[in-house]
Amino acid sequence: MAAAKNRxxxxxxxxxxxxxxxxxxxxxxxxxQSSFSAETSGRNLSVELNPGSPSAxxxxxxxxxxxxxxxxxxxFLFCSQGAPTLLLVHTNSSSSSVTVNxxxxxxxxxxxxxxxxPESSILYSSAIVFSRLLEYDDVNDTAEPTSDLFPPYELQDxxxxxxxxxxxxxxxxxxxxxxxxxxxxxxxxxxASEGRDQSWPxxxxxxxxxxxxVWLDGVPPRATRSRFLLELQAVGGxxxxxxxxxxxxxxDEFTPSIFKVSQWVSSLNGSSxxxxxxxxxxxxxxxxxxxxxxxxxCRHSDPRPQSGARTAASSxxxxxxxxxxxxxxxxxxxxLAGEPFYNSTKFLSxxxxxGVGSPPxxxxxxxxxxxxxxxxxxxxxxxxxxxACVCLRKRAAASYEPIN
Numbered sequence: 001m002a003a004a005k006n007r008x009x010x011x012x013x014x015x016x017x018x019x020x021x022x023x024x025x026x027x028x029x030x031x032x033q034s035s036f037s038a039e040t041s042g043r044n045l046s047v048e049l050n051p052g053s054p055s056a057x058x059x060x061x062x063x064x065x066x067x068x069x070x071x072x073x074x075x076f077l078f079c080s081q082g083a084p085t086l087l088l089v090h091t092n093s094s095s096s097s098v099t100v101n102x103x104x105x106x107x108x109x110x111x112x113x114x115x116x117x118p119e120s121s122i123l124y125s126s127a128i129v130f131s132r133l134l135e136y137d138d139v140n141d142t143a144e145p146t147s148d149l150f151p152p153y154e155l156q157d158x159x160x161x162x163x164x165x166x167x168x169x170x171x172x173x174x175x176x177x178x179x180x181x182x183x184x185x186x187x188x189x190x191x192a193s194e195g196r197d198q199s200w201p202x203x204x205x206x207x208x209x210x211x212x213x214v215w216l217d218g219v220p221p222r223a224t225r226s227r228f229l230l231e232l233q234a235v236g237g238x239x240x241x242x243x244x245x246x247x248x249x250x251x252d253e254f255t256p257s258i259f260k261v262s263q264w265v266s267s268l269n270g271s272s273x274x275x276x277x278x279x280x281x282x283x284x285x286x287x288x289x290x291x292x293x294x295x296x297x298c299r300h301s302d303p304r305p306q307s308g309a310r311t312a313a314s315s316x317x318x319x320x321x322x323x324x325x326x327x328x329x330x331x332x333x334x335x336l337a338g339e340p341f342y343n344s345t346k347f348l349s350x351x352x353x354x355g356v357g358s359p360p361x362x363x364x365x366x367x368x369x370x371x372x373x374x375x376x377x378x379x380x381x382x383x384x385x386x387x388a389c390v391c392l393r394k395r396a397a398a399s400y401e402p403i404n
Contacts, residue, residue: 081316182219209355
């Protein structure tokens with residue numbers, strides 16, 4: 001018995017329990033780190049303003065960003081004729097192109113004035129229309145818009161600037177009657193590879209997505225306790241964005257204090273697979289230079305079916321591309337009870353991603369994984385070393401009779 005007990009407490013360097021634990025720990029760390037570092041393949045981007053038009057159209061601009069992969073193409077079309085609209089078309093051809101019949105497109109009286117050809121190459125399409133800006137007087141500080149809504153601002157009636165281009169990014173600003181010097185702006189960014197925005201909420205993007213940052217700057221509120229909502233319309237063919245998923249995380253490394261991400265997704269006949277998405281963090285910022293102290297929560301309503309014909313009437317891009325558009329709408333509201341009102345800074349910004357395929361998901365960074373490895377591995381190593389030392393001390397102190 002004594003001999004068996006002696007063998008079970010072998011020397012520390014040959015402890016299989018410790019070595020296997022360390023191997024497992026570093027294997028998990030390496031796997032997570034390689035998963036985090038993986039990037040989608042890059043794309044080649046080209047930018048064209050008002051494709052095929054000999055001059056700047058009087059009704060507003062149409063931006064076309066062509067994102068070409070190895071065997072597919074993403075067409076991002078951003079239009080200010082009517083309500084600002086971003087259309088994404090995914091094709092299985094690296095040579096697909098966009099054609100516009102400008103006479104019909106500006107008249108907005110028929111579909112088919114904007115085509116992606118060959119039409120047989122289209123795999124998926126989706127569009128987001130920024131249709132209305134809503135304001136209400138939150139007299140009781142409940143952040144619940146009920147009967148205190150002011151007449152809405154119809155974004156199709158805004159006076160929009162010309163698109164200001166900077167590579168694959170563009171800026172569009174507009175104003176309504178009564179805005180004084182205030183503006184509503186939208187900034188589009190399209191990406192050639194995977195990365196992360198440098199400004200909060202620091203959304204993770206891939207080469208299959210684009211980012212839109214929307215902000216109100218200096219718009220005079222119609223009450224001292226005003227709060228705002230933004231109405232969005234998601235438009236598609238057979239499979240528009242129809243449901244919102246809210247995912248939770250234990251990591252707020254890139255967006256401090258925010259542990260959720262919301263994504264408005266499209267699926268094929270109700271399946272779990274995702275065809276396209278609109279993704280955002282439920283946070284907005286009350287300053288142009290985002291910081292934690294100026295963050296304000298963002299909520300969304302449930303998506304509801306909308307009239308596709310009505311949405312098409314507000315946007316030249318929807319009317320020109322979709323013959324029978326299917327639409328869902330939701331409101332994004334900013335601020336909760338007890339949060340500062342819009343009047344405190346007269347600024348509000350919100351950021352979303354529009355893309356195809358599965359939405360990008362944050363993973364733990366190498367720094368966090370290193371801290372986890374140290375935090376979890378150190379106690380395990382100390383425990384095993386302590387057990388080994390106890391065994392060695394007992395072995396040294398014990399005296400055994402020879403076994404005959």
